[in-house]
Each structure stands twice: as structure tokens, then as C-alpha cells.
Amino acid sequence: MSNSGPDSQTILVVGGGIAGITAAVEVAETGYDVILLERGPSLGGRVAMFNRYFPKMCHPTCGLEINFQRIKKNSQIKVMTMTSVSAVSGGPGNFAVTLETTPRHVNAKCTACGDCAKATEMEVPNPFNYGLNNTKAAYLPHEHAYPMRYVIAPEAASGDEGAKIKAACKYDAVDLEETSTTSEINVGAIIWATGWKPYDASKLTSYIYDQSPDIINNVEMERLAAHNGPTGGKILRPSNGEPAKKVALIQCAGSRDTNHLAYCSRICCLGSLKHAAYLREQYADAEVDIYYIDIRAHDKLEAFYQKVKDDDRVHFVKSKPGHIDIGADGRPVLCGEHTISREIYAEPYDLVVLATGMEPSSVDNLPALKLTTDEYGFIVPEMGDADGMFSAGVAGGPLDVSMSVQSATAAALKAIQAVRG
């Protein structure tokens, strides 16, 4: 082997969710330079949008706070938001990566004072709440956003509205002229931590997700339960704002189904157990029915399952509902057959939550990114291979948070090995 080391010892981490953040801080805290890319305006990814974690029922922002402090203290991490990768060339030790940065219309001079938001009346669907409510068109992504910097929605970034917003900023932080830009960087290794998106519930046609506001998916349920969500943390029926006290949780909504996601998404059972806990905590008289095939509370999470199971107002119904109707009172009615008793049911609910699975975030231009994926789009684990690219977290398969962190920590070491020469 020649003694020429890699051209670049910088490691690129693509994706600023819990896996990407972990990979980046673990790399930097081992003494290597790292660039952390995030497509959106702030770090935290899906977990920032969760209300709490199973099984401890603690808040994701708690761990994120520590991680953000780690990033702030470490000069070896460079965070780039609003940025994604459009192409990769070269190879291990010397990748040329083309980046695309979309406009935030707010520059680094922003102090997060909020004057821009006060200046506009225009509202846009709030992406942090999956559009369940609106936010001002000049907005802080959420109270715990990092970087703590506002965003101007494209709709408000021109014309009179834009001028009004710009005029309100005392710090010259609003940049209406900003356009999408491409740039190129050189890195020695790449960690793909591109994460996941909820499976599109509208594809489950018999569950009529699009036809009733009271049929939601599990990530929307997280927002309903969150103190900074659209309802201030009260789990209310989206149709009429009444408390949702009789709730159905449908497992494997799209997962373990060869017509949709053939694999098991691993986290949805625990997620629904957590949702049952949210409901029972909020309403002493709430009734929760969990429709399931198998409850997959793997390893020590079994204890959480048993705890929820001990609640006699949480019922486990072994059945995959056939379809959902809308009742005369407008409530969704679950229809199907009990797998065990073979009884036919048609049960009305205040709220139906589809426990949709995790789909790998779409990576549109795989050849340009030189990624090998399986048929579902998960990056094939090739750790140890000499290709200088690694996956972290759900980019490589459906994992829970703890396993994602574990995977990201491992990816950090593999990437370091690839650049240390």
C-alpha cells in the first residue's frame, strides 16, 4: 500500500435527524472535521416532531438539547441547513459532492427576535405540524429549533409581503434575493443518514385517510399530543375540536403488506402503545382499541407493552380492519372481522390513528449518489467495504431511536477509519 493518505479527511453526514446529528458529533468529538447537511431549516428530523419517546415517555428535545450544545461547542462541525446532495463523484478519500442549497431568505444575522413574524399576516401550512395548522409565513421552525433562525416561506418572499417583512428586520437578516445555489465540496467519506418518511396513508384506499379529518396517521398523532403542536397538546378530534375519547389505533397500516411495505417497520407497535398511554394520561375515561397482527415489543420494550396491557381501558384486538366507513354522525366506523372470535364488527370511533410505517426518504437520483439500496430503498449495509460510504439510522433499515444512535455511532467509526489514511 502506498503511504499516500486520503485527499480529504473531512466526513460528510447527509441528514440532520437523530442519526445524522449523532454521527456528526461522534465524528467531531473524536477529532475529525465533519459537515452536517440538513435539507430542512433546522436539525432534529423526525424525532424533533415526536412528542415523547417510548418507553420512558421522555421528550426528544431533552437529548437534542445536549446534542445541540455539543454541536455549538465543537468547532469541527459545520452545519449546513436547507441543503441536500445532488451528485457524488470520485471515491473513498476524495469524493466530490455537489450540494444544492434552497433559499431560507434569512441569513446568519438573524437573532430570532421575531419581528419578521409580527410584520406579516400571511399564513402557510405549518410543516412542523404536518400542515395540521398554519404558521406565519415568516416563522421559527419551532421553539427548540437549531439553528435558532427564522425562515421566510417562498410565498412571502417577494412583492409587498416580502418588502414588509424585510422592512421589519432591524438586523438586515432578510434576503429576498436569495436563490437556489449549487456548490461543490470535497470529502473523504460520506455517512448517509437520510432517514424516513411516513408511508403515504392515502395509498391505503380502504382506510379513507383522505375522506375524514378524524382519520390521521401516527406521526400526526405525535403532533396532536405535543405541547407545541396544533392543539397545544390536547388530543382533540380534528373535525370538531372535541376530546378524542374513543380511539382506534390500527397497526401495520401499510407495513407487513406486500402491496405496500413488505417489511415490518419495527417502531409502530411501540408508537401505538405510547399513543394509548397519551390518551389514558389525558382522559380518565378514554377507551383505546389497538387492532394488531402481532405486538412486536422487542427486547426490553416488552415491559412497556405489559404496562400498557395492564390498563383495562386499553384493548388489544387481534384483527386487521378491512375498511373504514363514515357513520351517520360523521364518525369513522371500523369494519372487519375478529381474527380469533370470527365476529364481524363495525365500531365507531372519535379518532382513528393509522400506524403507518417507515419508508426510506426518497433518494431520487440513486446512480448520481452511487448508493446501493435494497428493493425497498434502504441502503444495503456495506460496512467494512472500501467504498467510503456508510448508512446510519433508518436510511439502512427500520430502527428505533436507540438503535439509530447505535448505528450512527458505528458509522462514525467506520467513516473515521476511511479517512484516517
Next chain:
Amino acid sequence: MNEQMVRKPGVYLCKGCGIGEGVSVDALEQLATGDLKIQTCRQHDTLCSDEGVQVIAKDIADGTVNQAIIGACSSRVMSDRFNFNGTQVIRANLREQVVWSHPAGDEDTQMLAADHLRMGVAQASKTSAPGTAAEGDFSRTILVVGGGTAGLTAAKEAAATGHDVILAERSDKLGGWATKFSKRMPHLPPYRDPQDNDIDALIAAVETTSAITVMTDTIVTRTEGSPGKFAVTLSKGGTEQVEMIGAIVVATGWRPYDATKLGHLGYGASPDVVTGVELEAKLKAGPVGKKAVAFIQCAGSRDPDHLPYCSSVCCGVSIKQALQIVEADPDAMAYIIFDELRTPGTAEEFYRQAQEAGVIFMKGKVSGVDANLCVTYNDELLGDDIPLEGLDMVVLATGMVPNSTNIEIDAAPSGADQLLNDINPLSPFDRAITASVAAGDADAVEVKKAPPTGSVAAVEAVEDTAIEAPFPGGPILNLQYRQGPHLPVLADGFADSHYICFPYETRRTGIYTCGPVRRPMDMSESAEDATGAVLKAIQSLNNASEGQSVHPRVGDLSFPKFGLDICTKCRRCTVECPFGAIDEDKNNFPILNPSRCRRCGTCMGACPVRTINFDNYSVQMVSDMIGACEIPDEFSGKPRILVLACENDAYPALDMAGINRHEYSPYMRIIPVRCLGSVTTLWISTALEKGYDGVMLMGCKSGDDYQCHFVKGSGIAQERMSKVGETLKSLMLEEERVVVEEVSIADSKRVAELLTRFSDKITEIGFNPFKGF
């Protein structure tokens, strides 16, 4: 700054983000240059702008100022802007906690801002730049304990990152369980077929790597020291050698649950009732030659009488074995009787493959297996007890028991109680020690009389009842720590970590567990886990050699310093340290092992004579900050309430109250603390003596699902405050004046309500009668 240097504090006041509109910055400047005697004080419209930062940088560069007290936004933001290459920066939070959470132009808001400034100046007068604790030589060698899949991978990855490795394996050969398995579950697409077991290649890779020293027949008999400087005694077949080690990866793996306890499932009644592990040996030897095989899932798992948890891998393993049987003999029948079939992730494809290959899956609970291999199970679909006959083999899918102790050696005489203690850091057992030590002089004397054998003595002073070890066997590392020889475990027997976000964080710094000793997992996950653990081990030894803390205060150079001249040897610090960082010398004085220390300050809070302090965080510093605030007299109608807020969760929640513009009582004076564990009762009495009317401690959740980043800070604080209650009573002060609140970081709305409610409550109780004295 070292003690000899002259302090030249400068105050920089920002007028941006509403500060200039909310309070009179001129009045703050007058306060700074007047009463507070600050020579250099400057205002700026936007201190975080390039020009603003330049104002500060210039004063530092020309030597005018060597401490910057910045009255602007919270320390949680703009820390990269206000970073002046090591110059001390103190932040007075005038934005989030003053003008964003209190009405503009109000007298009380101005008084609050003034007190923030006073506290900042007081802090600056008592803080010093921490010196390094790194002295002497540090080892970069990583010790890996356990030579199975996880241990071998750890050794290989550590060597591939440039470290020397000692791999200690208890048995006479490497490979662990994997060498006994014929095939492994698939982890590569299409995730359908049992994969070849590549353990031989992994063993060969390790054996041919010169940086790895493989020691078989070897156990650790003693571990002394701390990260970077562990002195580990390895015993190879009884011959001992001592090695200097930087960090340790524990990969001691698992053992199958003892099937002899499963007599009701026919184990022992027939040689054809075997465990999954026993079947592996048969499959490895060749075709098993059985025509009808039933697999019983959760045999001893998910069962309160046996293992309460799910071992995760058993469903996949039974599927693999069933597939191997039906694929070897198309006439063979395989039945898998399960309660919940658990093939998470892409393992679902493996399940599908088995269904397509004709393996029969039956949902039900097995009630018995007789000597004729008749399996009686309650079929949930048919709703009845069904006998399954005509079998020629029954396989019990037994679960995984973590090797968090070494069952081949006896429990150390002083180990049982500490292992029990380590299960739940807030267990009554622990409280018993704390209580006995904290109860007063009489007990303390009692403790001091006891022989220096660690907390056993302290416990014996409380109760004589024999303590039974919850898990058999002796310690893996035999840590020569004041807090005992074991690695802390959780209630289910797996090695700590308790944290979802930080699964490698254990209560023993520089020692990382991986593989099934940490959580039930399969071979590919174990390999990944081992890789992650190695990274943490490398960071730990790097940090040790630089005198820095590891997670969560990574990079922190400060460490507690002990004033032994007034130490009463009460042992509270050695007992309460959540990380076992403090030992006792032969005279019972505390000795800190800096690289074990996580810098939480729990020892500082514990010390009854307040002689434990950090250079930049001390009892005196916070006392001075408390004392710096102006206390209006009782005729003003303005109470003062001290809030000591955990900087990890409560303080950010308070900031977010400001970000959301939630208003709260202006009478609160908030001081961030490293952890509630660092709160000394002196601060409470100082506050009450100074005329504060109430004190609120805000920390993280305690109990089984504790969220304290330093394990037991809020639990300890509650314990300590219960003692304060008695003191208050003796002073004829109402107990309600001092409260501990558990809050979460997501409580931005609730913290505002809590503060206002407490303020109202204090107003109702009335002013502190000691005010003005």
C-alpha cells in the same frame, strides 16, 4: 484565568431583540460602572453582529478586559459568536428570561435585569479558567472482554483505528456462541435465506492482526484506576499479569436461559426435547433426521416466572432452524407455536420465506409437553386446548440471559449489595446509605468507626439484614471502586445504559458494553454495536489524556477539587457520586479519579463542609450570585424567590417560555446549576438568610424512568431538601418556602405557570421574617 491574574471584567450590554425597549440599558450601565465598579461597560444595538463582537474582541485584544460579561441573549444561543479563544464569557440572560418574559418598561422588569447583571458580575468575580487534570502517561490500549461476535468485532475495529488491543476470552477459544451455530439469520437482501456463518473469517482476521493480543483462558481479576490509566490484572489460567489500559469494551455476551427450569415444557423428560442452542449443535453436525418438529416460542421468556423480557432473536432463530429442517428434508414438518411472532424490520421477509416454504405457524400458548412429545397448546384461533401429536422433536426457543456477571466465579464478598444498589440508582437501599450518612454527626461518627470496606459498612450501620445478590456470579471486571466491583445493571440484569438518546452512556466512565450483555440482539447487530462501543472507548481515552470530561459535559476541563484540610471524612461524596469517580484512601479521605468524573457536581452538593469546588463552579460563586441580588424590604410588596434550575432541561424550558413570550412572575431570580445534585443546602440557607422569601429547585424526572443526565441528581436533591424542611421548621419558617419541582424540557408553558403559582403562594404565606436582618 489563574488566581494570580488580576480580573478585568467588562460588561457588554445588548439593546437588540427588544432589550433596549424592555429595560433602560443606560440604567444598567450606570449600575455596572457605579455600584458594581466595572471599569469597562459598553452598549451595542446588536452585540452579536460582526461589529458588536468586534467591540468585545478589541477590548480583549488590547488587554482592557479579560472577562466578558455579556448582557444579551441566553447562553444557549450565540455561544459561537461570543467565543473569544478561551477568554471567560459570562452571560446575563436579559433577553429570554427578562424582556421576552416580562412586560416592557415595568419597574419589576428593570429590577430583574439589574439582578441578572449583578449575578453576572458576582459570577465573574469568583470563576476561574479550569486547569487540567491530565498528568502522567496515558494508555491508548483498548481491552476487550469477551471473544464472541461482539468482542471480536470490537477488537478488529479498534485495531483498524490504530489502537493496540488486548482481547481477553474466558474460554479456551475465540468465537463464542457463533462457532456453535451452523448458519445465521440474513441481514443482507433479499433477507430470505439463512446466511453462511462467517465467524471463522472474523476469528482469522483478529488472530492475524498484529495489534491485537489474544488471551484465551483469561479473566479479569482486578481493575484499578480510571480511563486512560486502568491497571487491569488479567489471569490466564491462574497466572496473573497487569496491563495498562486506556478504555474497556465489555462484550461478555449471553447464555441461554436455564432450560432445566422449564420442566413443564418437557425439558428433561425426553432427549428429543431440546433447546434452540442444542438444536444448533445438531444442525451444525449434519441433517437432524427428524420428520416432525415443533418449536415453542417464548420458552421461559416474556414470563414473569422466568425472563420478563423478549429476547428478540428467538423468533428469527426458530424460523431459521425450521427452514433448515424443511429445506434439508422436504417431507419434514416444522411447526412454530408462538404468542406474538416478532420479526421486526426486513426480517419480515424471512418470516414470509418460512411460510412459503411450508413451515406452519400456530398462534397459541403451550401449557405442557409430555415425555411422548405431545404438545398441548391453547390455540387462540380455535379457542381450545389442542394436543399436537406425532412429533419427533420439540425445540424450546429459550431466551438470552446477559453475562453481566461471571457465573463461573463466586460473588465477591462485598459485591452483592453493590450490585443490588446498581440496579436502581434510586433504590431504597441507596437511600438508606445516604440517610445514614446525612442524618447527623452521631451517625457520621458511627460510619467513621466502621472499617473502610466501602458502603457495606455504611449499610451495616443501618441494618444487619443479609443481602442476597439478585444475579449469580462475580464481577466481570472486579472494579476496585469505592462503589463496588460490578458494572451497574438495570432491573432486568442487562448492563446499564438507561438512556434512549445515548445508549452507550453507562455509570462507569471509560467502560462500554456492547452486544447481548447490553440488550438481546443478533450477530449483525452485535457487530454494529461493538463498532459503536469502540468509538466511545477511543473518545474516552482521548478525553482522559486531555483532562476533559466525556459525555454529557464533553470537553469540560473543570473537575472538583477537595479541600482535605477541613474534610470530616463523612463519605457523602464517595457514596453519592453517580459514576463511582471518588474512592477513599486508607485514612478515609476522598480521592478523585478525574477521568472517571463527569463534572456534575453531585459531590459539591453533598459535602457538608462545602470543601468541594470547581474552578468555574463553586459553592462560593453561587452563594455570591444569590447574595448579589437586591432584596427589597417587606414594605415594597415585592418578594424575591430563588430558582436553581438544571441547565440541561429546566433552564432551556425557561428560555423557551421566553421564546414563546409566556409571562411569569418577575420576582424570580434564576440561576442555572449543572445538576440538581450539585445543589448544596447552604445555598438554600444563604438565600433565606439574605431575605429571599422562597426557593424553588427545578430538575429532571427521578424514579424508574429517571431523566436526570447525571442519573440521580433530582432524587438526591429531594432527599436533601427534605432535611431542609426540618431546619425550616426549627427556624419557625414555613416548609412550603422551599420546593423541588420536576420539569421536562418540553414544559415551556408549565414552568411559567409553576413560577407564577409559587410566587403567588409565597405572597400568600407572607414575607420571610428574616428579611432585613
